[in-house]
Amino acid sequence: MMSIPDSGPWRLTDATVPIGMVAPPVAAKLGLKPTQDGCYRLILDIDGDGDIEAIWPTGGAPETQSTTVRAGNAHVWTRMADLHTHIDKSQTWARAPNRDGTFNGAKEAAKADRTAPWSREDATARMEFALKCALAHGTRSIRTHLDSQKGRTQPTWEAFADLRDSWAGRIALQPCASLGAAKLMDGYGEEVAALTAQYGGVLGPVLYPGPEAAAQVRRAFDLAERHDLPIDFHTDENLDPDSSGLSLIAEEAIRRRWQGSIVCGHCCSLSLKPADEAQRVADRVAEAGIGVVALPMTNIYLLGREATSTPVYRGLAPIHLLRAAGVAVAFGSDNCRDAFHPYGDHDLVEVFRETARIGHADMSWGPWADAVAAVPDRLIGLQETNSLKPGAAADLVIFRGRSFSEVFSRLGAPRIIVVKGRALSEAEATPPAFSELDGLSGLAPAE
Ligand SMILES: [Zn+2]
CATH class of the missing domain: 2.30.40.10 (Urease, subunit C, domain 1)
Structure with a gap:
């Protein structure tokens, strides 16, 4: 060496x-x-x-x-820079596995894992484990969604803030308040936006399709405007061609002449829309200045899963269409060893490889390398572009x-x-042993 x-x-x-x-x-x-x-x-x-x-x-x-x-x-x-992670849930698979491999199965398992709030020790140890993995694989900036439903913000946010301080100079960290967009509609929306601002974070609504989606998007923009927050939506994480969250967000941003930073994660359903409609949406997303982060590893695990059939559609955002339209496209890790995705090691090289395989980004490997580095780093906005x-x-x-x-x-x-x-020393450049987490509740391998 x-x-x-x-x-x-x-x-x-x-x-x-x-x-x-x-x-x-x-x-x-x-x-x-x-x-x-x-x-x-x-x-x-x-x-x-x-x-x-x-x-x-x-x-x-x-x-x-x-x-x-x-x-x-x-x-x-x-x-590299990882624009979309969930380091708060990282490494919980052993105690909260997904019993049927579906999106709903993942949500149920994640909820059950939080019926007793995480201890500060548990949240800190698993988040730090994730950071050690990311550092060893070559990541220098991370935006992480943190579960932020009512009663669930602490101890995660405090533990995260301590790690952000102690990891400064190795990995720059940015928090994003993650919760269903419907949960922003009442007074709690103000509360969570204020908390996000206090920690220098990003507002992260999870937008589900339905008649209320438009009002929820408007509410998210209102809160972001009042508290001066970047926004990062979980968007159209499904295989329903009629799911149009991305379009709603783009139209709202254009209507408001929004100058702040907007990222939309997943955007899977866009890949199933008729070509001319998908093109129109991509053009509006570019006009709105929205960055899109594709999260193929989690989406191929969760989407298109039927117990009795082999999956065909796997839910990758149409990365070529979006990029050709002028949209800033990033590739991110999303979930790692939790109920949403039982694999992964916070390794953007793996993310790039899998996206290249699944999305045929292998016809132009070199130019696409900015999707795990300069593009997400610019959208996170903490460091000079790498x-x-x-x-x-x-x-x-x-x-x-x-x-x-x-x-x-x-x-x-x-x-x-x-x-x-x-x-880095050889120890720091080596991912941590899984046994480091064995002392935490429910994480040691079964006897
Ligand atoms: Zn996510």
Whole structure:
């Protein structure tokens, strides 16, 4: 394994970097030519403060006195950003499994897991476990939905705020108040919006189809306006072609000339609408400036599940249509080892691979790499966008694989995670052992 210097400036040569992770003006200025995979071959100079000092095309750099580290054409990515997670529910599968694998089964199991409120110790330990996984895999920003129904906000929000402080400098964290949009309609809506503002968070209504949806969307915008909050809707997480939450949200945002940040997660039903209608919706979403986050791993688990048949429709947002219409499209983890999705390790490389497989983003791997990095990082808005450019922090993931096929075929291969120019220790760059959680109620494996 290559070794990254602990101090002083250094140079990384023979790095294969996806197009979507290099700032476009840098690529234009250097006249970079992509490989077949959609990557550039680059040399990065990193200064003693851990920032990128200069970027050169392979073969085009002046000599240097700095320590030189050779990547051997290995993939080098920017550290990534996860726009849609639920770290509060992470790792609860063992005690709250989904008995029938459906969306309703997941909701029932999650509710039962909260009949006795989580202890602060339980919430903290599982959230921190999720952060350790994410850090080891190369994530640097996370927005997480936190269950925020009446009586359920604490101890989660307080535990989250402590973790946000103690993890600053490793992962930037943003909370999002998650609850059914109907629950915002009465006085509790004001209460939860005020709490969200107090913690510097995002309002996260879960919008279900129905005659009340339009009024719920208006209410969410009213609250966001009054409390100056970004909004992040769970939208059309179903396979009903008539489900039109995304359209309602786009029209409301356009009507209000909304300037604040809006993200819509899931958007599955759009994939089942007639082509001309889907195109019209995508155009309006672009006009409204709404970012869409596709969450394929959870959706292929939950949607299209019938006990007696093999699923055909799996619920991926139409990522190509949306992107072609000019919509900012991100890929996110969503649920991880809970009743909504029993798998996952907070690994955006896995998310990218699965989206590439399911959504055929593999015809343009390199350009799509911004969907797990620059696009979600910009929508989260906590850090300067993570595209490679001089002056940006050297926040890197160095793989062993030299092509997308090699990287995606061996996800378990060790990665070097560089935070502000320095490599994480081997312990920090290794995901935590599941046995770390065995002391928590209901999480040890059955005897
Ligand atoms: Zn979600």
